[in-house]
Amino acid sequence: MEIFRLLKASEFYNISSKNLTELLNKKLIPHVKKLSSANRSSYYIPDLFVEYAKEVFNVENLEEIDGELADFKNKVRTKIITFSNLKGGVGKTSVASNFAYALALLNKRVLLVDMDSQANSSRYLANQYFTGNSVKNIFDALMRKEKIDNEFVRSYIKKIEFENASLDLLPSELALGRVVEFSRAVFTIPHKKLNDILKTVKNDYDFIVIDTPPSTGLSLHMAIYASDLMSIVTDAEDFSVNGLKELSSEIEEIEEETDRSITVDSIFINKVRNSKIHEVYIEAIAKLAIEQQIENVFTIADSTRIKEAQNLHIPMLEYKSELDKGLVMSSSIIEYAIEKALEG
Ligand SMILES: Nc1ncnc2c1ncn2[C@@H]1O[C@H](COP(=O)(O)OP(=O)(O)OP(=O)(O)O)[C@@H](O)[C@H]1O
Ligand SMILES: [Mg+2]
Incomplete structure (x- = not known):
C-alpha cells in the first residue's frame, strides 16, 4: 500500500470540497490531516481507502493528481510501542495486532512481540501454539547466562504472511508469565531484560509493537521499559475511567522503578456503541486524556466483524467479505498507524 500526500484533496476526489469534508469529518475515509501552511492542509490517504471511497461513495474520476508519495525515508530509528491496560478483555490484543498489520501495510518492517502468556495475539495472527518455541x-x-544475539533471537521469530502484507511475530506461550516473574530472583535489574532481547533485532525493524497482559507485573514493566511510546486501550464501561486513573498511578510507579519517563500518546476507546451512557464515558475519558496531555483519543465501534476476522485469523483489513466494514472498523487504527509512519 502506498500513501498519497494530497495537497488538494477535493481535486483528487473530483468532488466538491464540501462533500469531501463531510466524508473526512465523518471519518468515513481514514486519513491524517496536517496543516502545512497558513491555510492549507495536506491529507494523507492510503490508496486502499481511495479504492474504498470509489466503491462505497460512487466517487468517479478518482485519479492520482498529485502523485507525490509521502516521504518516509527520513526514518531516524526504530520506534517501540506498547499497548496496555490493567483491565482485561478491552481489546489490547485486537488493537495491537491490527495496528502492527496496518504499519506492515504501509510498507513498514514490523515485529509484534507477544508478552502475554495467554498468547492471544500469537494465536490470532499465526493460528498456532508456540509451546517450547x-x-x-x-x-x-538469559537466565542460564547464555549469549543472546540477533541469530538466536531471530530463531524464535516467525514471519506471518497475509494477502497484502507480512509482519514478524515473536510469540508467547503459557509458561511465559511464570518464567518472567521467576527472573526477578535471577537478575539485579529484571525490568531491562526485554529491552536487552529487543536490542539484538531492533535494527531489522521500523516498528516493534508489544502486546501486554491485563495485569501489573514484570511483563508489563519490561514492555514499558523497552518502549518509546505507550498506547492505552480501554472500553467505555463503568470503572473504565477509574481504571485509567489507576493505570496512570501505576505508570508513575513504573517510571520511578525503571528511572524512565513514559509517553502515553494515545487512547483507543473500544467497543463503543451508540448510546447515551457510552457518550458520557467517552467524554470522561477524553477529559482525562486532556488532563494527562494524551494527544490522541480514538474510538472503535463494537462490532462482531472484529471477532469474525479473529476467528479467521486475519487482520480486520483483510476481512474481505465485508471490505467496507473492515475498513471502517479499523479506520482509527490505520489513522494512528499513518501518523506514526509519517513521524518516522
Ligand atoms: N470493537 C470490538 N467489537 C466487538 N468485539 C471486540 C472488539 N474489540 C475486541 N473485541 C472482542 O473482545 C474480546 C477481547 O478482545 P482482546 O482479546 O483484544 O482484549 P484484550 O484486552 O487483549 O484481552 P486480555 O486482557 O485478555 O488480553 C475478543 O473476543 C475480541 O474479539
Ligand atoms: Mg490480550
Whole structure:
C-alpha cells in the first residue's frame, strides 16, 4: 500500500470540497490531516481507502493528481510501542495486532512481540501454539547466562504472511508469565531484560509493537521499559475511567522503578456503541486524556466483524467479505498507524 500526500484533496476526489469534508469529518475515509501552511492542509490517504471511497461513495474520476508519495525515508530509528491496560478483555490484543498489520501495510518492517502468556495475539495472527518455541525460551537462555544475539533471537521469530502484507511475530506461550516473574530472583535489574532481547533485532525493524497482559507485573514493566511510546486501550464501561486513573498511578510507579519517563500518546476507546451512557464515558475519558496531555483519543465501534476476522485469523483489513466494514472498523487504527509512519 502506498500513501498519497494530497495537497488538494477535493481535486483528487473530483468532488466538491464540501462533500469531501463531510466524508473526512465523518471519518468515513481514514486519513491524517496536517496543516502545512497558513491555510492549507495536506491529507494523507492510503490508496486502499481511495479504492474504498470509489466503491462505497460512487466517487468517479478518482485519479492520482498529485502523485507525490509521502516521504518516509527520513526514518531516524526504530520506534517501540506498547499497548496496555490493567483491565482485561478491552481489546489490547485486537488493537495491537491490527495496528502492527496496518504499519506492515504501509510498507513498514514490523515485529509484534507477544508478552502475554495467554498468547492471544500469537494465536490470532499465526493460528498456532508456540509451546517450547517462544519468547519464553529466550528468557530461559538469559537466565542460564547464555549469549543472546540477533541469530538466536531471530530463531524464535516467525514471519506471518497475509494477502497484502507480512509482519514478524515473536510469540508467547503459557509458561511465559511464570518464567518472567521467576527472573526477578535471577537478575539485579529484571525490568531491562526485554529491552536487552529487543536490542539484538531492533535494527531489522521500523516498528516493534508489544502486546501486554491485563495485569501489573514484570511483563508489563519490561514492555514499558523497552518502549518509546505507550498506547492505552480501554472500553467505555463503568470503572473504565477509574481504571485509567489507576493505570496512570501505576505508570508513575513504573517510571520511578525503571528511572524512565513514559509517553502515553494515545487512547483507543473500544467497543463503543451508540448510546447515551457510552457518550458520557467517552467524554470522561477524553477529559482525562486532556488532563494527562494524551494527544490522541480514538474510538472503535463494537462490532462482531472484529471477532469474525479473529476467528479467521486475519487482520480486520483483510476481512474481505465485508471490505467496507473492515475498513471502517479499523479506520482509527490505520489513522494512528499513518501518523506514526509519517513521524518516522
Ligand atoms: N470493537 C470490538 N467489537 C466487538 N468485539 C471486540 C472488539 N474489540 C475486541 N473485541 C472482542 O473482545 C474480546 C477481547 O478482545 P482482546 O482479546 O483484544 O482484549 P484484550 O484486552 O487483549 O484481552 P486480555 O486482557 O485478555 O488480553 C475478543 O473476543 C475480541 O474479539
Ligand atoms: Mg490480550
